Amino acid sequence: MHDIRAIRENPADFDAALARRGDAPLSSEILALDADRRAKIQAAEAAQADQKKAAKDVGAAKASGDEAEFERLRALVGEKKAEVAAMQNEAKELDQKLTDMLMGIPNLPFADTPEGADEDDNIEVKRWGTPAVFAFDPKEHYDLAGVKPGMDFETAAKLSGSRFVVLKGAVARIHRALAQFMLNTHVDENGLQETWTPVLVKPEMMYGTGQLPKFGEDSYETTNGWWLVPTAEVTLTNIINGETVEESTLPHRYVAHTQCFRSEAGSAGRDTSGMLRQHQFEKVEMVSVTHPDQSRDEMDRMTGCAEGILERLGLPYRTVVLCTGDMGFGAQRTHDIEVWLPGQNTYREISSVSVCGDFQARRMNARFKPAGGGKPEFVHTLNGSGLAVGRCLIAVLENGQREDGSVALPEVLHPYLGGKTMLTAEGTLA
Numbered sequence: 468m469h470d471i472r473a474i475r476e477n478p479a480d481f482d483a484a485l486a487r488r489g490d491a492p493l494s495s496e497i498l499a500l501d502a503d504r505r506a507k508i509q510a511a512e513a514a515q516a517d518q519k520k521a522a523k524d525v526g527a528a529k530a531s532g533d534e535a536e537f538e539r540l541r542a543l544v545g546e547k548k549a550e551v552a553a554m555q556n557e558a559k560e561l562d563q564k565l566t567d568m569l570m571g572i573p574n575l576p577f578a579d580t581p582e583g584a585d586e587d588d589n590i591e592v593k594r595w596g597t598p599a600v601f602a603f604d605p606k607e608h609y610d611l612a613g614v615k616p617g618m619d620f621e622t623a624a625k626l627s628g629s630r631f632v633v634l635k636g637a638v639a640r641i642h643r644a645l646a647q648f649m650l651n652t653h654v655d656e657n658g659l660q661e662t663w664t665p666v667l668v669k670p671e672m673m674y675g676t677g678q679l680p681k682f683g684e685d686s687y688e689t690t691n692g693w694w695l696v697p698t699a700e701v702t703l704t705n706i707i708n709g710e711t712v713e714e715s716t717l718p719h720r721y722v723a724h725t726q727c728f729r730s731e732a733g734s735a736g737r738d739t740s741g742m743l744r745q746h747q748f749e750k751v752e753m754v755s756v757t758h759p760d761q762s763r764d765e766m767d768r769m770t771g772c773a774e775g776i777l778e779r780l781g782l783p784y785r786t787v788v789l790c791t792g793d794m795g796f797g798a799q800r801t802h803d804i805e806v807w808l809p810g811q812n813t814y815r816e817i818s819s820v821s822v823c824g825d826f827q828a829r830r831m832n833a834r835f836k837p838a839g840g841g842k843p844e845f846v847h848t849l850n851g852s853g854l855a856v857g858r859c860l861i862a863v864l865e866n867g868q869r870e871d872g873s874v875a876l877p878e879v880l881h882p883y884l885g886g887k888t889m890l891t892a893e894g895t896l897a
Contacts, residue, residue, distance in 0.1 A: 468566075468569050468570055468826065468829040468830045469481075469569050469572060469575075469826075469829070470825075470829065471497070471501055471565070471569065474494055474497055474498065474501075475498060475501070478494035478495070478498060479494070481493075481494050481575070482494050484575035484576060485572070485573075485575070487576055487580075487582050487791045488573055488575075488576060488791045488792065488794075489584065489791070489792050490572075490573070493568075493572060496568075497565070497568060497569070500561065500564060500565050500568065501565055503561055504558060504561035504562055504564075504565055507554055507557050507558035507561055508558045510554050511551055511554035511555045511557075511558055514547055514550050514551045514554055515547075515551045517547050518544060518547035518548055518550075518551055521543045521544045521547055522544050567680070570674070570680060570681075570830070571680065571681050573796045573797070574796065574797050574798055574799050574823060574824065574826040575799065576791045576794065576798075576799055576800065577799045577800045579800075580788070580789075580790070580791055580794065580799065580800045581788055581789075581790045581791070582790060582791050582792075583790025583791060583792050583793065584790070584792040585790075585792050585793055586789075586790075586793050588790040588792065588793070589787040589788065589789050589790050589793055589803070590787060590788045590790070591785055591786070591787045592786055592787065592788055592802075593774075593785065593786040594783075594784075594785040594786075595774065595777070595778060595783065595784055595785070596777075596778075596781070596782065596783030596784065596807070597783060598783050598807045598809060599809065599866060601809065601868075601870075602870070603870045605809035605810050605812075605865065605868060606810050606865075606868065606872075607740070607741055607808075607810030607811065607865065608741055608742065608810060608860075608861045608864040608865050609740065609741040609742070610810070611864060611865075611868055611872050611874065612871065612872025612873070612892045612893075612894075613637075613872050613873050613874055613890045613891055613892050613893065613894050614638055614864055614872075614874070614890070614894070615894065616635070616636060616637075616638075616893070616894030617634060617635045617636045617637055617638025617639060617894050618632060618633075618634060618635075618638050618742070619632065619633040619634075619635060620632055620633075627746075627747075629739070630731060630739075630744065630745050630746045631745060631746060631747060632742055632745065636894060636895070637890055637894055637895055637896045638860075638890070638894070640884060640896065641860060641863065641864075641876065641880070641884065641890065642749075642856060642857070642860050643883075644880050644883035644884055645856050645859050645860055645863065645880065646724050646749060646751060646856045647883055648776075648779075648879060648880060648883055649724070649751040649776055649853060649854060649856070649859075650722065650724055650751060652775070652776060652779065653722040653751070653753065653772060653853055654722065656775075657720075657722075657772045657775075658720060659720045659721060659722035659753060659772075660719075660720060660721050660722065661722055661723070662703060662706075662721045662722065662723045663723060664699060664702035664703065664723055664725065665696075665702060666695055666696050666702075666725055666726050666727075666728070667689065667693040667694070667695060667696075668693060668694050668696055668701055668702060668705070669692075669693065669694075670688075670692060670694060671708075672694075672701055672702070672705045672708065673686070673694050673701060674830060675701075675704065675705045675708050675827060675830050675831040676700055676701050676704050676705065676797065676827050676830075676831075677796050677797035677826070677827060677830065678694075678697060678701065679694075681796065682796065684730060685697065685729060685730055685731075686728065686729065686730060687728050687730060695728035696725065696727060696728065697727055697728060697729045698725075698727050698750060698752055698850075698852075699723040699724075699725040699727070699750065699752035699754070700752055700754060700850040702723070702725075703721045703723055703752060703754035703850075704754050704756070704827055704831070704848050704850065705831060706719075706721070706756075707719065707756050707828075707831065707833040707846065707848075708831040708832070708833060709831065709832050709833070710833055710834075711833075711834045711835065711836060711843050712834075712835050712836070712846070713835065713836055713838075714758060714835045714836060714837050714838040715838055716835075717756065717757055717758045717761070717835060717846070718755050718756060718757040718758070718761060718765060719755065719756040719757075720753070720754075720755050721753070721754045721755075722751060722752065722753050722754075722853065723751070723752055724749065724750070724751045724752075724856075725749070725750065725752065726747060726748075726749055727747070727748050727749065727750050728746065728747055729746060729748075730746065731744060731746060741861070742857050742858075742860070742861055743815065743857075743858065743861060745857060748855065748856070748857045749855075749856040749857060750852055750854070750855050750856060751852070751853050751854060751856060752850065752851075752852060752853065753769055753772060753773070753820075753850065753851045753852070753853040754848070754849065754850050754851075755769060755848070755849040755850075756833070756846050756847070756848055756849075757846065757847045757848075757849065758835065758846070758847070759824075759825065759844070759845075759846075759847050761847070762822050762824065762847035762849060763822065765822070765847075765849055766800065766802070766820060766821075766822040766849055769820050769849060769851045769853075770786065770802045770804070770820045770851070772851075772853055773804050773818040773820060773851055773852065773853045773854060774786065774804060776853060776854055776859075777804065777806060777817070777854070777862075779877075779879045780859070780862075780863060780877045780879060780880075781866075781877050781878075782806050782807065782859075782862050782863070782866055782877075783806070783807040783866070784804055784805060784806045784807065784814070784817070785804075785805050785807075785814050786802055786803070786804050786805075787802070787803050787805065788800070788801070788802060788803075789801040789802075789803055789819075794821075795819070795821060797821070797823045797826050797827060798821035798822065798823060799821075799822055799823060799824050799826070800821070800822050801819055801820065801821040801822075802819070802820045802821075802851075803816050803818070803819050803820075804816070804817055804818040804819075804820070804854075805817065806858070806859070806862040807862070807866065808861060808862060808865050808866075809865050809866060809868075810865045815858065816858075817852070817854050817855050817858045817859060817862065818851060818852040818853065818854050818855065819851065819852055820849070820850070820851030820852075821849065821850055821851065822847070822849045823847070823848045823849065823850070824847050824848075825845035825846070825847055825848075826848075827848045828845040828846045828847065828848055829845055833845065833846050833848075834846060863876065863877060863880075864890070867890075871892045872892040873889055873890060873891050873892040874889065874890040875888070875889055876888055876889060876890060884896055
């Protein structure tokens with residue numbers, strides 16, 4: 468959510484930043500609504516002052532025995548009371564209208580966020596590892612002989628419909644091992660606090676991180692008003708919702724492994740085969756809450772945490788900076804990490820690390836007390852995948868595949884698999 472005072476002070480800068488995202492200028496509309504709201508507030512305050520004065524005069528008239536004046540003033544107090552109530556309601560409605568408008572406007576990109584329209588304008592900043600050259604045509608994960616016994620889309624469709632999967636046996640164990648490896652690495656080596664959170668949240672939590680009101684169709688709402696989280700960003704970030712913390716406690720660094728749920732609205736026909744785009748999936752999510760002066764450095768640290776997982780797994784990847792037209796609603800800058808999938812012969816997103824500045828903190832009213840004193844200030848928030856477990860499973864299976872349909876598994880996973888090193892062509896661990 469945006470600071471109305473900043474828009475008042477620099478409307479041209481606000482519109483210029485929105486234009487970099489491809490959005491129309493909005494400052495005139497916002498400021499007109501703000502002026503109307505403030506005028507109503509001032510009018511209500513003036514009417515309330517008149518009401519208080521008339522109330523005092525009623526007492527004086529009563530004391531003097533002037534019955535006619537007493538009745539006139541009492542009627543005036545009643546009129547003023549009704550007038551104040553009406554004005555306060557109008558001011559409240561305008562205030563809510565302004566809040567709703569500000570809630571629907573995306574975050575402003577950093578000056579060094581590359582400008583562009585879509586993913587074609589993203590900028591690659593790093594590439595690690597060399598994609599393997601196979602002596603055969605590499606297959607996609609779901610076509611591998613060793614994977615087929617443990618990746619059941621037909622049963623999932625019977626149970627739930629399209630874009631679901633049932634994992635079984637060795638494949639399910641590899642999937643679980645990946646999540647455990649990610650968590651252990653982030654906790655033991657990267658200094659994140661392991662956190663377990665609900666996957667059902669109140670709507671105000673979705674508002675806090677920006678999934679609502681604009682993107683409700685992308686998530687699932689239950690009949691009693693709860694929402695299924697599209698990512699643990701929602702719960703981890705909202706831990707600080709409504710809180711004011713001491714500066715000395717920053718940064719707060721969290722990691723959680725959760726189920727995630729997305730309707731995939733607008734993605735009809737895209738990635739319908741295999742596990743790449745599912746309604747229900749697992750993700751290991753990182754969230755940091757920082758001092759404003761630390762958020763840019765924290766973004767680089769979090770990006771390194773996600774990249775490190777892929778490097779430990781031996782999976783080639785590239786890191787790109789998203790352009791303004793491809794960046795998410797709440798982000799000021801985003802680094803996407805894309806893993807190499809030989810079955811598709813391309814890189815695909817496996818992590819997205821974003822710095823949101825105080826955009827989410829304003830929606831959540833999350834602040835810190837400066838160590839040197841002074842008024843509380845808004846914290847900065849960041850989030851990033853560390854990593855998407857299902858997509859990491861895909862990458863491990865495709866990059867480790869052999870011609871007979873077996874898969875050589877990354878060394879770092881061996882301890883999590885009881886020392887097993889291979890997924891055989893028959894679908895067992897060996």
